[in-house]
Amino acid sequence: MDREERKNKITHFRKETIIGKCVDLKPATALQAEQIVRLRNKPRNRYYFNQDYELETEGQKAWFETYEKRDDDIYWCVYRKDGLFIGTIRLYGIDLDGEYCEEGSYAIDEDYADEAPYAVESKMLVLDVAFDELQIKTMINDNRADNKVMNNIDNQLGFDKGEKIQIRGVDYLHRILKAGDYRKNRAKFSSLVDYWSRR
Amino acid sequence: MTKEEIMNRLTEIYREVFDDASISLSEEMTADDIEDWDSLTHLRLIMQIEQQFQIKFTTGQIKNMDNVGALMEQIQILTDKKQGE
Numbered sequence: 001m002d003r004e005e006r007k008n009k010i011t012h013f014r015k016e017t018i019i020g021k022c023v024d025l026k027p028a029t030a031l032q033a034e035q036i037v038r039l040r041n042k043p044r045n046r047y048y049f050n051q052d053y054e055l056e057t058e059g060q061k062a063w064f065e066t067y068e069k070r071d072d073d074i075y076w077c078v079y080r081k082d083g084l085f086i087g088t089i090r091l092y093g094i095d096l097d098g099e100y101c102e103e104g105s106y107a108i109d110e111d112y113a114d115e116a117p118y119a120v121e122s123k124m125l126v127l128d129v130a131f132d133e134l135q136i137k138t139m140i141n142d143n144r145a146d147n148k149v150m151n152n153i154d155n156q157l158g159f160d161k162g163e164k165i166q167i168r169g170v171d172y173l174h175r176i177l178k179a180g181d182y183r184k185n186r187a188k189f190s191s192l193v194d195y196w197s198r199r
Numbered sequence: 200m201t202k203e204e205i206m207n208r209l210t211e212i213y214r215e216v217f218d219d220a221s222i223s224l225s226e227e228m229t230a231d232d233i234e235d236w237d238s239l240t241h242l243r244l245i246m247q248i249e250q251q252f253q254i255k256f257t258t259g260q261i262k263n264m265d266n267v268g269a270l271m272e273q274i275q276i277l278t279d280k281k282q283g284e
Binding site for chain 1: 235237239240241242243246250255262
């Protein structure tokens, strides 16, 4: 895939809803700014995002103005099948040559996270876009070192153990996932998602 | 199904999900007592339990099962109900 084709794919995914089995990923826009801010300002999310201030809706709308001008970034809102907003997830720093990209802005509302595998399915849908559609070779993910749930999911998806780094004075794990390792581990989560979608 | 039978089958399921043959359950045990017990493994546990006992928990039941004893109680209720059908 050449740079132009990859760029076109990114443009496509910034407009297209991804239909999953337990969740749908809808392209994030300024219209969802208020919901995104409410989610990110929850104490648990502020802690894991290492965000020591309250976000404001106007600030989030301004962020979307710069987002609209970029072409290496895809941001989704996660919706339950009944249309309830429950989270966000994003691919960013997408290398147009396909070598790497980063995954982040990942949060599933703690009030709903235990109901079904919303978190893992959202992540798999995004990894499928990265590895299958954009043909990216390496995914990078920086998790807070003490984010047990996130690191456990990443362990099971095939991310490496990670290198300890500091971001704004906090310990993070800088973790790498290769496309081949993801494909080896994907099936065990697919069966979980399938089961919960049929319940 | 007796309490002991439920506990034995549950222990097998926990050992498989956590890939740890040394796990020994007690009724007081909670997610805090097993290192890898988080929301994801909880969903995997529920899936295995429902499949093996051929029962189905409600969302409310899943959210309110705070320890192994509460889980056993719900399994007992649902398996008894199934046998009575």
